Amino acid sequence: MVQVRYFAPAPALRGLVSSYYWCETDLPLLCDRMRAELGQVRFVVRGTLSYRFADGRTVAGPPALLSGPTAAPVETCATGPFGCFGAGLMPAGWSALIGPDADELADDAVELRTVCGVAADDACDAIADARDDAARVAAADRFFTGLLERPRAVPAWFLRLTDDWLTASPDPRVDALVAASGMSARQVERWSRRHYGASPKLLARKYRALQAAVRLGTGEARTWSEAAGDAFYDQSHFIREFKQFVGMTPARFVADAAPVSRVTIARRRLLPGMPRLALYS
Structure with missing residues (x-):
């Protein structure tokens, strides 16, 4: 157990x-x-x-x-x-x-x-x-x-902006982040890698797939098309991206992992101050 x-x-x-x-x-x-x-x-x-x-x-x-x-x-x-x-x-x-x-x-x-x-x-x-x-x-x-207590420069405004960008839409668009930041695409890429460990494009793909997994895990979505919405080209694209970041097909996730995921997400949502981004990863 x-x-x-x-x-x-x-x-x-x-x-x-x-x-x-x-x-x-x-x-x-x-x-x-x-x-x-x-x-x-x-x-x-x-x-x-x-x-x-x-x-x-x-x-x-x-x-x-x-x-x-x-x-x-x-x-x-x-x-x-x-x-x-x-x-x-x-x-x-x-x-x-x-x-x-x-x-x-x-x-x-x-x-x-x-x-x-x-x-x-x-x-x-x-x-x-x-x-x-x-x-x-x-x-x-x-x-x-x-x-x-160790002082470090943290661009809080950029991190808030990027967290919101990754969670506000089921299909985050990189050009929207660049426009909202007021910085060049190159600078946004540097800061994204520095603070998130990946490029904005990879982050968008990651959280697009993880959001879909949460929708399946909570029961908000019952089918692959409901989980995918308009964020993926077709079913094969959805399955490929889902497996890339979740580690299994959507069907296997629903059968094996969704019940555990549902309980985990429900428990974490009860915690005070739980950031929305954390519910997806």
Whole structure:
């Protein structure tokens, strides 16, 4: 049996950290396919966790692991008994808390201490020693609040604009983002890669597919055509893009993943201050 619980970060961290989550299982081995997602920090306090990326690389994770935003599904394997406390990083959070450009770690993972120093190990130890969810959340809040003390220039207006662009329409258009930003297409591309880990074109494709997955997962859409709307050329285009970013066909998603997705999305929507972008990844 697998248990997953979600928690809201401290008010000062909302908009930077999408949510916290605790995942645990007594299964000896748990393998899963994670759809394209935001950057993540994961503290593995029991068992081990490894990633297999779309290009075939495998990263056997240390206890405290930082993974960049992904543009393709990632295979994860956990050895149990397993316990992991994680945090989703919004693009604003990546820029304010982490430091390196997001595209430097896109579709990759590294030991958290290589970026955040020994504070990462201290946080992992505190979470491992915690006796309950409240203590884990408090330890994570201390860690991320400490990272905020390192001053970094974050273009909040651009991140708000881009988050809204990715969620306001089922088919985000790059020219609309460029026009709204008042910058050149080249500058928008640079900032998009720096803060989101991908070009605007790839981001638009990613969130177009992930929005469709959420519509299927919540039951808002019952058929492929309802999920696709006018955002895809035809059924084959929809299936190809869906599989690229979700890791399975829409039919398999509805049969195997949609029930779990429905519960997950419902739980996360109850968290205060949950950013809309985070519901899709």
